[in-house]
Amino acid sequence: MKQELLDKYNVPVPRYTSYPPANYFQEGFCNKEYTKIIRESNHQKPAELSFYFHIPFCRRLCHYCGCNSYPVSTQDIIDRYVSALHKEVEMVTSMLDPQRKIAQIHYGGGTPTILPASDLKALNERLLHKFRTIENPEIALECHPGWLSEKDWNEISEAGFNRFSLGIQDFNRKVLDTVNRQYSLMNEEELVKMLHGFGARVNMDFLYGLPNQTEKSFTETIIRAAAIKPDRLVTFSYAHVPWAFPRQQVLEKAGLPLSDEKSKMYESARHILCKAGYEPIGLDHFVRKDDELYTALQNGKLHRNFQGYCTRRTTGQVYAFGVTGISQLCTAYTQNTKDIMEYIEKIEAGILPVAKGYTLTVEEQVTREVIEILMCNYRIDWQELSEHLSMPVDTIKQATAYNEAKLSEFANDGIIEYDANHIEITQEGTLFVRNIAASLDKLMLKTNKSFSKPV
CATH class of the missing domain: 3.20.20.70 (Aldolase class I)
Structure with a gap:
C-alpha cells in the first residue's frame, strides 16, 4: 500500500453497516x-x-x-x-x-x-x-x-x-x-x-x-x-x-x-x-x-x-x-434502550422499549441501496441497479452525492475505475471502500458526526 494513499484516505468515515x-x-x-x-x-x-x-x-x-x-x-x-x-x-x-x-x-x-x-x-x-x-x-x-x-x-x-x-x-x-x-x-x-x-x-x-x-x-x-x-x-x-x-x-x-x-x-x-x-x-x-x-x-x-x-x-x-x-426494516430503523433495567421493566409492563429510530426518505432508501451494493460487491452497474429499482439511472445518481470530479480523483489515485455506466473498485482501493461510499452520501456533505478511520 502506497504511503501517500494511506495519508490521504485514512480519515474518519462511516463503517456503513447501515445507511444512515x-x-x-x-x-x-x-x-x-x-x-x-x-x-x-x-x-x-x-x-x-x-x-x-x-x-x-x-x-x-x-x-x-x-x-x-x-x-x-x-x-x-x-x-x-x-x-x-x-x-x-x-x-x-x-x-x-x-x-x-x-x-x-x-x-x-x-x-x-x-x-x-x-x-x-x-x-x-x-x-x-x-x-x-x-x-x-x-x-x-x-x-x-x-x-x-x-x-x-x-x-x-x-x-x-x-x-x-x-x-x-x-x-x-x-x-x-x-x-x-x-x-x-x-x-x-x-x-x-x-x-x-x-x-x-x-x-x-x-x-x-x-x-x-x-x-x-x-x-x-x-x-x-x-x-x-x-x-x-x-x-x-x-x-x-x-x-x-x-x-x-x-x-x-x-x-x-x-x-x-x-x-x-x-x-x-x-x-x-x-x-x-x-x-x-x-x-x-x-x-x-x-x-x-x-x-x-x-x-x-x-x-x-x-x-x-x-x-x-x-x-x-x-x-x-x-x-x-x-431493527432494520424496509423504511425505518429502531433501536431499543441501552439500559438493562429500563428494558426489563418496560417489557414487563407490556411496552416495546424503543429509544431511538430513523425513518428513511425515498431518496435515502435509494442511497442505502447504492452504498450497500458498493460496500458489499466493490462495484456498481448503474443500469442493473436501474432495473432492480425500476428507476432511471439519472434519478438514482441524483439521489446520491454522485460527483464526477470526486470520482475522477479516485480514478487518478488508482483506487477505482469508472465510466458513465460503472464504478469498479480496484484491488488497491478495497481498503478505502468506505471513503468511496462516503463520496456518494449526501449526509456527508455537511455533518458533525464522529467516525472511525478505515485503517
Missing part, C-alpha cells in the same frame, strides 16, 4: 410508532424474516470492545432479562404475518454464550414454532471460547445452531493480556474440528490494530488460523472511538500501532489467506470458494446487515430483541 449510520438515529421513537412500522413491514421487501438477540452480559469486559456490553449481573437479573426476551418475541411476532419465513437468526453481544444452552435452545424454539424457515436458514451464535468446556460445546450444539463465530481476536497471549481478553479454554484446532464434526460451519474472528501487535506477530496468528481451516475467517480493523466507549482509553496508554503498521498487518493477512485458498469478501471477510458468500459476490448479490455479510437468500428485514437491539 446509527449515530444519525434520533431520540423520540415510541411504542406506538414502532408498532405501526412493524405492521407495515409485512407488506414490504424483503418478505423474509431475520431475528437478532442481543445478550449484553460479559464475565470480563475487553478494553477494545465497541459493543454494548455490561459486566455480568446477578442471576436474578439475567433470569428476568431472558424472560423479557421471550415476552418481547411474543409482542413483536404477534404483529408479523405468520406466512413469512425465517431466513436468519443471530445472537450477538456481549457474550451470548454466557447463557446456558437450554436458554438459547428455548429462544430458538420459540421462533421456529411460530414460523417456517427458508431452506437451510442461517442460525448463528457469536461465541467467547474463553469460558466454554467440551461439555458446554456439546450442549450448545444441540440448541439448533448451524454456524458458530469464534471470537479469537489473536493467538498471542501478550496481546490478549493487554486488552483483558480471556484465552480459549479449549485448544482452537481441536475446537474447530469438533464443531465441524457437529455438522456446523465455523467463523474465526480476529482483530488487528491492538497494542503489542506487529506485522510479524499478526502474521504468525493468521498462518495458524489458516492451518485450522475455519469456513470463514474475519480480520476486523480495530476501531478506536474512545469518545463513544471510554474504556478504550486504556489502550492509548499501552500504545496503539500506527496506521502504516496496521496496513501491513492487513496486507500480510490478505496475502496469507489468499495463498491458503480463501477469497476476500467485502471489508474484512475471507471465505472458501464453496461458500455461498463467494458465489453471491460473483453474482453481485452480496448483502450486509448489522450482523455481518449474508446473501440475498439469507436476508430478511431484521427484528431485534434485547437492549440496544437495532
